[in-house]
Amino acid sequence: DVKVTQSSRYLVKRTGEKVFLECVxxxxxxxxxxxxxxxGLGLRLIYFSYDVKMKExxxxxxxxxxxxxxxxxFSLILESASTNQTxxxxxxxxxxxxxxxxxxxxxxxxxxxx
Amino acid sequence: GEDVEQSLFLSVREGDSSVINCTYTDSSSTYLxxxxxxxxxxxxxxxxxxxxxxMKQDQRLTVLLNKKDKHLSLRIADTQTGDSAIYFCAERFxxxxxxxxxxxxxxxxxxx
Numbered sequence: 001d002v003k004v005t006q007s008s009r010y011l012v013k014r015t016g017e018k019v020f021l022e023c024v025x026x027x028x029x030x031x032x033x034x035x036x037x038x039x040g041l042g043l044r045l046i047y048f049s050y051d052v053k054m055k056e057x058x059x060x061x062x063x064x065x066x067x068x069x070x071x072x073x074f075s076l077i078l079e080s081a082s083t084n085q086t087x088x089x090x091x092x093x094x095x096x097x098x099x100x101x102x103x104x105x106x107x108x109x110x111x112x113x114x
Numbered sequence: 115g116e117d118v119e120q121s122l123f124l125s126v127r128e129g130d131s132s133v134i135n136c137t138y139t140d141s142s143s144t145y146l147x148x149x150x151x152x153x154x155x156x157x158x159x160x161x162x163x164x165x166x167x168x169m170k171q172d173q174r175l176t177v178l179l180n181k182k183d184k185h186l187s188l189r190i191a192d193t194q195t196g197d198s199a200i201y202f203c204a205e206r207f208x209x210x211x212x213x214x215x216x217x218x219x220x221x222x223x224x225x226x
Contacts, residue, residue: 004156035216040122042202043157043216090156101145101206103214105156 003027006091006106013113019078021109023091030096032074033103034058034066037088046089049074050096081113118203118217125223132193134220136186136203143205143215146179148188151200151219160188160201190222198224 007022025032031050035043035058045058047066055066063085067075074093078085088110092103118138126132138146144165149157163170163177163186170177176189186203203217 040218042118042218043204045214092157100162101214102147102159102162103149103157105149105158107154107156 004091004093004104004106006089006109008109009107011109011111013081013111015082015113017081017113019081019111021076021078021089021091021111023074023076023093023106024072025074025091025093025104026072027093027095027104028071029093029104030071031094032068033092034064034074034076035090035092036060037090037108043090046076078111081111083113085111086113087111118205118215120201120203120217120220122218123221123223125225126193127225128193128195130193132188132190132197132222132224134188134190134201134203134222136188136217138184138186138203138205138215140205140207140215141181141184143207145206146177146186147204147206148175148177149202149204149216151202153199157202193222193224195224195226198222 004025033048034046044060046064049055049068065077088108090108091106094103120136147162148160150160151157174191178187200219200221202219207213
């Protein structure tokens with residue numbers, strides 16, 4: 001079974017702190033994604049990576065950066081956390097082209113910024 | 115524009131059928147998906163339908179796609195308490211890089 005693992009299920013940080021959210025997948029997937037989930041807003045794409053060291057901005061990249069140094073690992077970085085970044089963060093991965101495009105999700109990281 | 119809309123809540127009695135609806139505005143999608151999110155968990159794919167299909171059935175699940183009205187629905191037959199979850203529809207575009215648009219999610223509550 002495909003496994004997408006997010007290192008932290010729950011985090012509490014203070015305004016201005018730097019926050020790292022880590023995601024690892026074990027199926028050699030080319031694509032990895034970071035989404036933010038808020039009630040009534042569904043999932044919104046923050047960043048997407050289609051290869052090592054490659055990244056593209058999603059719909060809401062402001063205040064976030066990402067790093068993909070190895071194929072299996074995709075990190076989301078909040079350089080200076082703010083209260084409006086309190087949310088559930090979901091990592092996902094999938095194969096490259098030529099398939100149904102199913103996304104495999106991690107269990108989520110719930111971040112609270114005080 | 116790209117927008118996917120769902121009603122926020124649905125409540126049904128155990129054993130009844132549930133129908134969760136989704137409308138979308140962009141007709142260039144290729145695949146449409148239904149994902150399920152159980153409490154405290156990530157999303158898991160339930161089923162998908164290719165955009166040139168009208169219907170897909172998979173055990174208790176029936177997906178209907180009306181491209182003319184840009185309407186997607188998920189019917190769950192004989193709904194069980196274990197079906198209580200948030201259901202997201204999503205569409206995928208293959209023009210350019212991968213892009214998925216998710217709906218707002220419908221919270222299904224199954225009453226015993």
